[in-house]
Amino acid sequence: MSLIQVKRTIRQGFINFWRNGWVSVATVLIMVLTLFMVGTLFFSNVVLTSALQQVESKLDVSVDFKLDAPEEDILALKTSLESFGEVGKVEYISRDEALERFRERYKDNALITQSLDEIGTNPLPASFNIKAKDPENYGTISSFLKNDSSFQIIDEIRENQPTIDAINSMISSARTSGLTSTIVLSIIAVLVAFNTIRLAIYTSRDEISIMRLVGASHSYIRAPFVVVGIIQGFLASIAAMVILWLPLWFNHDNVLLSFVPIFPFANGSSASESLGGPNLLNYYFSNFIFIFLLLLASGIILGSISSIIATRRYLKEHK
């Protein structure tokens, strides 16, 4: 195709889009639905991942030491734990620190403060909060502690093994089902959009055969349809962006809950807080360009590829 034909093609694409008014509007609307779906799946993936990370970071194994455990033994255990590959971080809370934190937490409760003063000594044990690098490793860490020679200075290991296991299986099943539903729903959405475009082009099949008869080349016939597909994809991705943005804008705290499949940690705190880290609106703005480009690319690829496939069957020669 020469330059002048490229120019004509683009102009013709715009004219066709305009003159086929309602067909264009319907196709764009279907495509908006598709892209909205893609965007929603993308966002729910972001929320799911950040919720899971949050859950993972809250897991730990805590170790209470006996009251008479010597501090140097405890510190020695800390060093040996830290050299352990699976261990991410060991936080040591000495008896004095534990008491301080306890007083701080209950400073408004006169009864507790008074009875603490009454006892005279520090009843709280020193303890470790151990974070694993991977939630799978908590079992290994606690069995290491149980078999270590320093086990005698340990009073109690609190590892919440059932909780950890439950969360682990939840995380993995949430990931699998999230991925599966993303793939299945995307395929359905893409097929619906593709079929809409196919129907729109089906109505033009006579025109295509006329163009062939007056000697238009295949690419010259096809190109305006592809231009229309690109225009549709472009408009649809802008509309989908706006639709995705509206609910976040009006209700940026609570609407998140409906996006999050698991939500066990919303202890009265606001949704964005308990999710930790960025809320979805912030995420939306900080990644605006990326999300827009993602939707734009999906829309344009969907529109143009569908047009190419749909026109192909009307361009067959030598029957």
Next chain:
Amino acid sequence: MIYFDRVSKVYSQTSVALEDVSFTIEPQEFVSVVGQSGAGKSTLLKLLLAEESPSSGKVFFESLDMHKVRNADLPKVRRRMGVVFQDYKLLPTKTAYENIAFAMEAAGKGEEEIQQDVPQVLELVGLMDKAWHFPSELSGGELQRVAIARAIVNRPDVIIADEPTGNLDPINTWEIINLLEKINELGTTVILATHDKDVINSLKRRVITIEKGKITRDEKRGRYVL
């Protein structure tokens, strides 16, 4: 210029459209192909346009075997043939002017040439005042004149007209036939498929008669005999 060499087109055992058809058409001839509906006239024209492939035999356009032309080259060959159909086959979303311009654009002609030639052919078919009407706003005779204008605008070597007057009243029929004769006088080969007895008898040109897929007559100054 056009040569059918023992061409047969068999759709199925019970449906044979053309059987062992051979003939030659010379440059600048005006040839009518007559026959009843279903005799094989349209199939013959479709084979020439390479819209369909023959079951056996060969169709030549000058030295080109139409069914050995590569798909990518077919459009270029088709630009040398102007087509006119009973149902006009105009693009409904384009105005008369745009329909004619489209054939030139598809051939890669420049903007200046288009702006010069399209009004000329519109003048020739007498539709200058309806240039910006859409097909839905034109009468049958006007539509067919637009179709003829589109067919000749690229100065083809041959005009292929398949029942161009089938939907028209007598007055419009004569206008269309006169146009085709005028085009032929200007040096373009015309192939006209029709079953209009009056048209054939008044033309006094070569007539090829097809019956049940076979050529039964081929006369230099033929009459309508069926």
